Amino acid sequence: MGQQFDAVVVGAGQAGPSLAERLGKSGRKVAVIERKLVGGTCVNTGCIPTKSMVASAYVAHMGRRATDYGVDRAGDVSVAMERVWKRTRGISDGSRSSVEAWLAGMPNVTLLRGHAAFESPHALRVGDQLIEAGEIFLNVGGRATMPDFPGIDTVPYMTNVGIMDLRELPEHLVIVGGSYIGLEFGQMFRRFGSRVSIVERSERLLPHEDPEVSAAIVDILQREGITLHLAAECIELHGKAGDLSVVARCADPRMEVKGTHLLLAVGRQPNTDTLGLDKAGVKTNEHGYIVVDDQCRTNVEGIWAMGDCNGKGAFTHTSYNDYEIVAANLLDHEPRRISDRILAYALYIDPPLARIGMSEQEALHSGHDVLVGVRPMTRVGRAVERGETLGFMKVVVDGKSEQLLGAAILGVNGDEAIHCLLDIMYAKAPYRTVTHAVHIHPTIAELLPTTLQSLAKPS
Numbered sequence: 001m002g003q004q005f006d007a008v009v010v011g012a013g014q015a016g017p018s019l020a021e022r023l024g025k026s027g028r029k030v031a032v033i034e035r036k037l038v039g040g041t042c043v044n045t046g047c048i049p050t051k052s053m054v055a056s057a058y059v060a061h062m063g064r065r066a067t068d069y070g071v072d073r074a075g076d077v078s079v080a081m082e083r084v085w086k087r088t089r090g091i092s093d094g095s096r097s098s099v100e101a102w103l104a105g106m107p108n109v110t111l112l113r114g115h116a117a118f119e120s121p122h123a124l125r126v127g128d129q130l131i132e133a134g135e136i137f138l139n140v141g142g143r144a145t146m147p148d149f150p151g152i153d154t155v156p157y158m159t160n161v162g163i164m165d166l167r168e169l170p171e172h173l174v175i176v177g178g179s180y181i182g183l184e185f186g187q188m189f190r191r192f193g194s195r196v197s198i199v200e201r202s203e204r205l206l207p208h209e210d211p212e213v214s215a216a217i218v219d220i221l222q223r224e225g226i227t228l229h230l231a232a233e234c235i236e237l238h239g240k241a242g243d244l245s246v247v248a249r250c251a252d253p254r255m256e257v258k259g260t261h262l263l264l265a266v267g268r269q270p271n272t273d274t275l276g277l278d279k280a281g282v283k284t285n286e287h288g289y290i291v292v293d294d295q296c297r298t299n300v301e302g303i304w305a306m307g308d309c310n311g312k313g314a315f316t317h318t319s320y321n322d323y324e325i326v327a328a329n330l331l332d333h334e335p336r337r338i339s340d341r342i343l344a345y346a347l348y349i350d351p352p353l354a355r356i357g358m359s360e361q362e363a364l365h366s367g368h369d370v371l372v373g374v375r376p377m378t379r380v381g382r383a384v385e386r387g388e389t390l391g392f393m394k395v396v397v398d399g400k401s402e403q404l405l406g407a408a409i410l411g412v413n414g415d416e417a418i419h420c421l422l423d424i425m426y427a428k429a430p431y432r433t434v435t436h437a438v439h440i441h442p443t444i445a446e447l448l449p450t451t452l453q454s455l456a457k458p459s
């Protein structure tokens, strides 16, 4: 007979601890099982450390631009990686300690350390302990995908985990994968002072975005001296630490990119392969994501899956929202659903790309009566005053229903400003609510009403 709990949460990522607190407060006896670092990816090797590093890179960039603002500086800007690392670790470790202290203070909640795997639908093995519970909540997250590139066993490489531990600046960082992770680290290390080359399989960066978004991001990165190699098919790795190369054998013409350090950023995979899901009868899809319904319930009664491992989102806010959905349905009898969630994310290059809802291409393909409004950031007073005018804002509206379908802001503070449009979408209010709103001057959000006043059929 194993140790009995009412509820078990596997993984202390972005959904698990919040749910554990609610379950504990409901009077349940709860175990949280974590095999590595409390806080999971976001806190330890994802959002928090990357955005801390992005902040250091921004300061270096603005330091180089100081004279543009009439500010004198003596000598070149250089970056001390050891101190960037210390600052980043301080922020990330501080955040993890807060989650640990929070968990430790939760009533009725016990944190168990170790890797959990199912033995049966309601029993999990953690080391030599058997843990049994009627309710099991999986929040096991994901990890970097390891591509089967020829040479991967001999050529040293980093993922998002290893690159955060660098204390020295790479002379030439080669990145395979030109999406969130590749672009954020690419621009950051360029600003730290490395040469950076990005090798991407698609013919354009971020192919799920509208073409002008991809083109503007290419321009932003190339202005800073980042080299981009697109349509790079059939990757092979060669060489050794400090002297390596990435070859795209099927590219036309064949590409060879030489460098000193290699980052692989070709996607993520769920941590479901060692969870013993077959012993519980929990279904996964062909990519290993746990299949869930609109309330995060798996096919097995009493087992839920939240966060990156269910494939319904790949962000901290979607994982946290999964917790809210489970708690609302189970504890508050409020019928919240994943399908009520509107797609929203930001890519933290500088300036950031903030995106909500549909792109123009998606809206056109889904048969809407599409109207589009676009304004370059050069027309946004606040951006001009700040000397940060790269990018544009774009809104997509359905002409018949007057509902906002989506928006993109590639521009300074776009990740904040876009929320006034996101909230209008959640309110299902007509876009004219924004055109009639009086926004504060001078802000980035101030130009959203004007952008919406310029709606026209796409050319």
Ligand SMILES: Cc1cc2nc3c(=O)[nH]c(=O)nc-3n(C[C@H](O)[C@H](O)[C@H](O)COP(=O)(O)OP(=O)(O)OC[C@H]3O[C@@H](n4cnc5c(N)ncnc54)[C@H](O)[C@@H]3O)c2cc1C
Residues within 6 Å of the ligand: 010, 011, 012, 013, 014, 015, 016, 033, 034, 035, 036, 037, 038, 039, 040, 041, 042, 043, 045, 046, 047, 048, 050, 051, 114, 115, 116, 117, 139, 140, 141, 142, 160, 181, 271, 274, 275, 306, 307, 308, 309, 313, 314, 315, 316, 317, 319, 348
């Ligand atoms: C470099 C990088 C930057 C990112 N930046 C952003 C960003 O700016 N904004 C954003 O929204 N998202 C960002 N993300 C994505 C974000 O980090 C994830 O979407 C989020 O952390 C997912 O949370 P989760 O709760 O699903 O899982 P995780 O945070 O991954 O937590 C899962 C936990 O489960 C544990 N675990 C796994 N298997 C077991 C097991 N069998 N037994 C016990 N414990 C187990 C793991 O150790 C881990 O602690 C970034 C990701 C990366 C890699």
Ligand SMILES: NC(=O)c1ccc[n+]([C@@H]2O[C@H](COP(=O)([O-])OP(=O)(O)OC[C@H]3O[C@@H](n4cnc5c(N)ncnc54)[C@H](O)[C@@H]3O)[C@@H](O)[C@H]2O)c1
Residues within 6 Å of the ligand: 147, 176, 177, 178, 179, 180, 181, 182, 184, 199, 200, 201, 202, 206, 232, 235, 265, 266, 267, 268, 314, 315, 345, 346, 347, 348
């Ligand atoms: N700002 C954020 O919110 C943020 C930041 C970082 C990461 N994340 C999360 O992490 C996830 C993973 O990010 P990611 O950038 O690793 O993966 P991704 O799945 O977003 O992109 C992988 C990229 O690698 C390319 N690629 C795949 N195989 C390749 C190959 N063989 N050769 C060359 N290129 C190849 C793909 O075309 C794609 O552009 C994201 O989906 C996101 O959820 C979010």
